[in-house]
Amino acid sequence: MSDIAKLQIGENSYEFPLVKGTENEVAIDIKSLRTATNGVITIDAGFKNTGSCESGITFLDGEKGILRYRGYSIDELAEKADFLEVAYALIFGELPTKEELDKFHADIKLKSVVDDDVRKILEAFPKTAHPMGILSSLTSALTAFNPSSVNVNSEEEMYNAIVKIMGKFPVLVAWTMRKKSGLPLNYGSKSLGYVENIMKMMFEEPNEEYVINPIIKDALDKLLILHADHEQNCSTSTVRIAGSSHAGLFASLSAGISALWGPLHGGANQAVLEMLEAIKEDGGDTKKYMAKAKDKNDPFRLMGFGHRVYKNFDPRATIIKKAADEVLKDLGIEDPILEIARGLEQEALNDSYFVDRKLYPNVDFYSGIIYRAMGIPVEMFTVMFALGRLPGWIAQWKEMRLNKEPIGRPRQIYTGENLRPFKSIEKR
Ligand code: CMC
Secondary structure: OOOEEEEEEOOEEEEEEEEEOOOOOEEEOOOOHHHHOOOOOOOOHHHOOOOOOOOOOEEEEOOOOEEEEOOEEHHHHHHHOOHHHHHHHHHHOOOOOHHHHHHHHHHHHHOOOOOOHHHHHHHHOOOOOOHHHHHHHHHHHHHHHOOOOOOOOOHHHHHHHHHHHHHHHHHHHHHHHHHHHOOOOOOOOOOOOHHHHHHHHHHOOOOOOOOOOHHHHHHHHHHHHHHOOOOOOHHHHHHHHHHOOOOOHHHHHHHHHHHHHOOOOOOHHHHHHHHHHHHHHOOOOHHHHHHHHHOOOOOOOOOOEOOOOOOOOOHHHHHHHHHHHHHHHHOOOOOHHHHHHHHHHHHHHOOHHHHHOOOOEOHHHHHHHHHHHOOOOHHHHHHHHHHHHHHHHHHHHHHHHHOOOOOOOOOOOOOOOOOOOOOOHHHO
């Protein structure tokens, strides 16, 4: 293949270089397009064909169902690694040695205490507040308690900001859940592993010693790993674009949390469970809901189905489906919701509407079933997604700043009124 792309506009032709990735992905570098063509730009709603950056963090091939972090396959990581190792690899580029991991964990623990005034902010939220709104606000509030913006040219400052947020974020997650459940706020224990400590912070009852269930711990580790990064999705792009104005790390993360909240993105895990519950309440008639999903006059979509990038299968969904089966079996839970989920999946896999549009179950289709089995309230599901995605967001923010990417500022094609004279209010 030539390494030049040619563009013809009217009489004029232009040449643009091609950029190739390490997995042979190809892009047309249109940096010079507007200048060369005297004002022509590209338009691509939803950025379906637009690469926003070059990145060495996550590789995803939606046609083949491949997902890799730093070159490691998601299947192997979910099977053999723990969440903190994966977080380290995403953020620093390599899997840690035992010493590196121990130091990373020790530094995180050292920085995990949240200023006690953050409790006052949390207390001011009504009980009805959605946990994602609370989490986004508290993450933003951390900026006020840690006002100095990170000097990205200082490895030490960058490292300190990273261990601070890796330490404090799980506390905010746990407090958000405890507030919702009316439980007193707590800290975990420094003697526990990263994920075990999260569990203790979330689930410990005030009058009883918390005993970690290894089945739940393994499942949570796996879920967090599967959510840890997903290249330039909506929330990650938000984190990168907010940070591209040189907004601080915590402020950029808060923007990412808000983007994740929506039901077409991370909010889908809550929406899936609510949908399955509604189908159950309605007598379990999956065919009725399949028909609604296909009806163009009905806004209903089958939540947990379809993906912007995966057009074959979502490799995360395959791992989660297996994990859901195992967790429910190991915990001895018989959840009728699982049967409805299986039924919907089978119908969709054999229905030409879904097959033709390449709509398969995504990561969120089965994750809620596991979260529910773990005793996590439905409204907290997207918060759990955010907890998993934290290292990915950090890695992407860091890469964007170190690559000295310019401020993100798309252009537009204006379709409004042409110049017109001002009319005084009496004449309107
Ligand atoms: N149910 C019914 N029809 C669907 C669905 C669905 N879940 N998803 C897509 N379609 C149809 C859509 O109506 C369109 O049909 P047509 O070509 O006839 O107009 C076609 O499939 C293409 O859909 P699209 O909306 O253009 O595709 P997209 O790439 O813009 O959207 C998506 C991707 C994930 C937003 C969408 O599939 C969706 O809304 N899914 C449900 C929400 C969901 O599960 N989101 C979680 C995504 S995975 C977690 C994450 O990383 O965020």
